[in-house]
Amino acid sequence: MRMKLVGVMVGLLVGATSGIAHHSWPVEYDANKPISVKGVVSKVEWTNPHTHFYVDVIDENGKLTTWNFEMASTVALERGGWTRKTLPVGTTITVTGFGGRAVTTKAIANSMVTVDGKSLFVAPKN
C-alpha cells in the first residue's frame, strides 16, 4: 500500500510537472528514492518543457552538492499563480522529492518550504 501511495504521489506530481506528461516519469525517477534536502537556491530555469531549480547543499563534511530539481512547466505553474520571480536565487529552502534513476543529483520536487516557513507548491491545484 505504501508503495502504491508513493507511486500515486509521484504520478500526480510528475503528471503535473510535465504539463502533459511530457516525460515518462518511471523512466526518470524512482519512487523508492524519497529525498529531503535543505540548501540555497543557486539557479532557477524558468523554462519548458519543465522548470528546474538548483539547490546548493553542504553536508556535514563541508562537501557541496548541487541538486537539480524538476517542477512543472511554466504554463502549468503560471496558471497556479507562479511567476519567474516566485523563487529568488539565494532563498534557503527545504525540498522533498524523489531521486533520479540515472542521475543521482537530479530529482523531482514534491514539496518546497522556505526558511521562514512559506510553502510553495510544485504542482498546480484544481
Added chain:
Amino acid sequence: MIRVVVISIALLQAGVPRSAQQLPQRLGGANGPEAMKNSEDRPAPRLADGKVDLSGVWTGGGDAPVERLLKPGELENLMLPWAKQRFAMRKQNPATDPYFDCLPGGPLRITGGFAWRFVQHPTTNSTHIFMLQEGNAHTYRQIFIGRKHPEDPSPTWYGHSIGRWEGDTLVVDTIGLNDRFWLDSAGTPHSEKLHLVERWTRINFTTLRRVVTIDDPGTFTKPFDVTFTAKLSVPGSEILEYICIENNQFPDRAVPDSK
C-alpha cells in the same frame, strides 16, 4: 488505482484553476475579461451563420491511450502481427516516444493535457478551422472546409485534413500522415495508410465530444471507433507560450550522471 492516477494526472496536467478569479491577470483573472457563466446546462453557442461555434480554449479530447477506450485486449486483437510486436516493444521502451524529443504527437495528441484552441476563420462561413496547440511541439493543425484531399499527399505529422458539417457535427477527414509519431502515449503504432475521420460535436456549452474512426489497413484488421471528450477551460483562459525544446533535459536521464 491506475485510473485514479490517470484521471488525477489529467486534472493536474490541465492546470486550470476552477475560478476565473484565481487566474493571474494576464490569463483573464480578476482584472481580465468579464467572466461569463460556463455550464453544461447551457447549449452550444452558434455563429451568425447558424453553425455551432467550436471556438474557445479546451483541454483534453485526445490524450487517452486508445487501448483504454476499448475493451481489454480489443486493440491488440485488431493489430496485424507487426503492429503487435511494435506495440509490445514500445511498451518496453516508453522513453523512445518521439514526443519526448518535443516532436509532434499527431492529430490525436494535439489535444492533450495542455490547453488548445479551436479557431474558426473567418468567423462565419469558415474556410479554415485551426487547432492551436499550447504544449509540446507548440504548433497547429489546419482543417480545410469544403475542399478535397490532394492526390497522394506527402506524409506529414498532421496530414491533410478536410472538414464538412453534418448538422451540428464537424466531420474532419485526415489522410497523408507520416508514421513517425506514436498515435498515443501508450505507443499504439500506425502506418502511412492511416485514415482518421473525426466527428466533433459540442454537446453543450462546456463539452466537446470527439468520435474518431481509426482506419489503417496497414496496421489494423478493420476500422474501429474511439470516443474522447474535451472540456472548455475557464472563462478568459488563453493558451500560453511553451517552447519544449528550450530546456528539454529528458535525454540526459539515459546517461548516468551526465550533468
